[in-house]
Amino acid sequence: MTRRRGTGLLSASLLAVLALFAGACGDSKDSEKSGSATPAASGTKQDADVTEINVFLIPSPSSTSIQSFIPEFTKKTGIKVNFTETPYAEAHNKQLLSYKQKAGAYDVAQFDNTYLASFGANKVMTPLDDYLKNSAEYDIADFSEGQQDYGKFDGTTFGLTLSTEPMIQWYRTDLLADAGLEPATTWDEYLSNAQALKAAGKAGNVLGFGPGVTWWWMTLVWSFGGQLYDKDLKPTVTSDAAVEATEYLKKLLEAGPDGASSLDGDTSVAKFFSTDVGEMLNYSGYYGSVKTPENPFAGKFATAAMPKGKADITHLAGWNIGIPSDSKKQDAAWQFLEFVLGKSNAKAYLESGAAAIGRKSITSDAELAKSDPYLPLLDIPASSRIERYPQLKVWPDFQKAADEAITPILTGDVEVKQGLEDLNTKLAGILAGENE
Secondary structure: OOOOOOOOOOOHHHHHHHHHHHHHOOOHHHOOOOOOOOOOOOOOHHHHOOOEEEEEEOOOHHHHHHHHHHHHHHHHHOOEEEEEEOOHHHHHHHHHHHHHHOOOOOOEEEEEHHHHHHHHHOOOEOOOHHHHHOOOOOOHHHOOHHHHHHHEEOOEEOOEEOOOEEEEEEEEHHHHHHOOOOOOOEHHHHHHHHHHHHHOOOEEEEOOOOOOOHHHHHHHHHHOOOOOEOOOOOEOOOOHHHHHHHHHHHHHHHOOOOOHHHOOHHHHHHHHHHOOEEEEEEEHHHHHHHHOOOOOOOOOEEEEOOOEOOOOEEEEEOEEEEOEOOOOOHHHHHHHHHHHHOOOOHHHHHHOOOOOOOOHHHHOOHHHHHHOOOHHHHOOOOOOEEEOOOOOOOHHHHHHHHHHHHHHHHOOOOOHHHHHHHHHHHHHHHHOOOOO
């Protein structure tokens, strides 16, 4: 996604903080405001004396966009907005340590959807459903049902959508045209295109084959008709679908550029936009890179829907943003979120450089699509099953195990079925800890 980040794994210190929270979750008196009460309307006595709020951000185009709205918000409301920007690798650890102190240091906080389950389970973010129900300005109905669910954990909304980033197909129009190829609609076509381009002396395709490979691997497992685990939290990564998806991913690596097995999400994007690579699978939030003037292949990129497999799925990713439970200024915090992310400023938010938020009013805007032709791809059809990072408290350990297992399989150091059997055994122990 559009972020400066590492592999997205929780540090040991962050896991330790989460464990401390888990031990305290049963005591509802620990939280001054649990979010169960109906929020007061903006301008009531609760917020009458608020003169400033503190916003926690993570470096990204979304963060930069949010900052651009601060002067106008202050002019309109008289509320000063202080912001802190912390790099991704330290951001969530810093947030949780602050929440543990219950000092109300932050009133608004940006976070990765991979942390939604942990944040929701540990009650460190405020439920937002009452705010949403009473906000015509935010207009939650302007989102599809699947996207409304993106910020929910266990049926409760803890985060607003800060970016809508489905996994999509990218391609070089000139390279495909020279080879007489069309953008793929199926996985067979995508692989065939990549292999044809490789045979012609070009890199056929690129994705994050190295750190974070789990994001692409699980996308293919879902699309090939499989699941990562069943309803009883038993791992299922030895299924026929998982084996087929892994073997397919291995063929894609063979059609990739030299050194592709070390690429993560960000470096694969850099490779695609700076060298002759025919196809890429990645999140839509990187589209800002297409419009960078110094791009050597500007004007030669296009996007299309991700190829379809046995199952019609959309892998949806993106940032969330919410209100920490220990904030003493929650109504003012909501007022800020409503101003920046509400319907009135939706176009301005996109035009300020942020990754788009998939409101229906944005994805259907013909004028916006002229400069950002990928926008209709954010209008996810109801027929497509939305998948996102599994909402598991143990997901960081799950991803770490999968990353460590999949890349050696792709490079041929481990045989496919044996590697998946070993991974399945390891995941069984990890998933067993989900309900502890």
